[in-house]
Amino acid sequence: MDEIDVPESHPRYESLLTRHRIEHGVDLGITSRQGLIAQGRGEAYDYLLGERTTESADRAERAAAAHLLRADHPVLSVNGNAAALVPGELVDLADATGADLEVNLFNRTAERMERIADHLREHGAEAVKGLQADGRIPGLDHERAKVDADGIGDADVVLVPLEDGDRAEALAEMGKTELVIDLNPLSRSAQTATVPIVDNIIRAVPGITEHARDLQGASSDELDRIVDDFDRETALSAAEDAIRSGDL
Numbered sequence: 666m667d668e669i670d671v672p673e674s675h676p677r678y679e680s681l682l683t684r685h686r687i688e689h690g691v692d693l694g695i696t697s698r699q700g701l702i703a704q705g706r707g708e709a710y711d712y713l714l715g716e717r718t719t720e721s722a723d724r725a726e727r728a729a730a731a732h733l734l735r736a737d738h739p740v741l742s743v744n745g746n747a748a749a750l751v752p753g754e755l756v757d758l759a760d761a762t763g764a765d766l767e768v769n770l771f772n773r774t775a776e777r778m779e780r781i782a783d784h785l786r787e788h789g790a791e792a793v794k795g796l797q798a799d800g801r802i803p804g805l806d807h808e809r810a811k812v813d814a815d816g817i818g819d820a821d822v823v824l825v826p827l828e829d830g831d832r833a834e835a836l837a838e839m840g841k842t843e844l845v846i847d848l849n850p851l852s853r854s855a856q857t858a859t860v861p862i863v864d865n866i867i868r869a870v871p872g873i874t875e876h877a878r879d880l881q882g883a884s885s886d887e888l889d890r891i892v893d894d895f896d897r898e899t900a901l902s903a904a905e906d907a908i909r910s911g912d913l
């Protein structure tokens with residue numbers, strides 16, 4: 666699935682690989698066709714960021730790792746784009762932090778839910794939540810309100826990649842700590858997040874895992890310090906500056 670007919674030395678290799686994975690996700694019935702449009706939007710921001718993890722995004726990834734490690738019940742929310750782009754990487758992050766994986770879709774159908782859960786299992790996930798849908802996020806009238814009561818419903822920290830702003834706001838109102846991966850620092854979800862991670866999901870998820878492994882033996886004081894030192898406003902303006910003044 667990850668094979669594309671382009672050498673790794675090609676300057677656009679990562680972008681072409683990403684497109685290939687999203688396209689394949691649509692073919693497998695995992696990614697919605699709207700996911701193709703979302704990816705195109707994300708790519709434009711990534712291009713302006715220089716297709717790299719900025720220092721500020723790396724700090725956000727470390728803060729996200731610290732949040733996940735000190736959480737009572739961390740959950741990684743998975744949609745059709747995340748499942749197509751980083752299935753194995755999400756399983757690794759769940760392993761490194763003890764987080765649950767939960768499928769949560771904007772364009773929810775029973776078939777897509779099952780296929781994404783199967784896809785995650787094929788990539789090593791032991792348990793996948795989201796199929797019971799016996800909980801609700803108050804104040805949302807679309808399909809993303811449906812959650813597992815013992816999953817996102819019970820979580821204190823939720824990682825939400827490529828989120829829509831409505832649910833991000835609703836989760837924040839429930840008092841949950843939200844870690845958002847979104848290449849657009851001006852999006853409502855990035856603006857609402859406790860930790861906005863302005864980076865491509867294909868770099869951000871392995872980046873958070875690397876920090877989590879590095880912090881595995883850290884004391885709770887050290888994790889608290891990393892969380893307290895992180896400033897979301899500084900992270901958002903650094904990302905916006907990088908986009909506006911990027912030297913391409």
Ligand code: PTJ
Nearest residue numbers: 699700703704707744745770771772827847848849865866
């Ligand atoms: O699988 P579903 O049904 O849950 O639907 C998922 C999508 C992504 C289609 C749905 O949530 C959606 O339409 O999202 P939006 O409103 O288009 O927002 C997606 C956000 O993610 C945008 O701000 C993009 O800039 C950003 N984005 C897109 N691709 C990436 C990304 N951020 C990080 N990494 C990416 N690869």
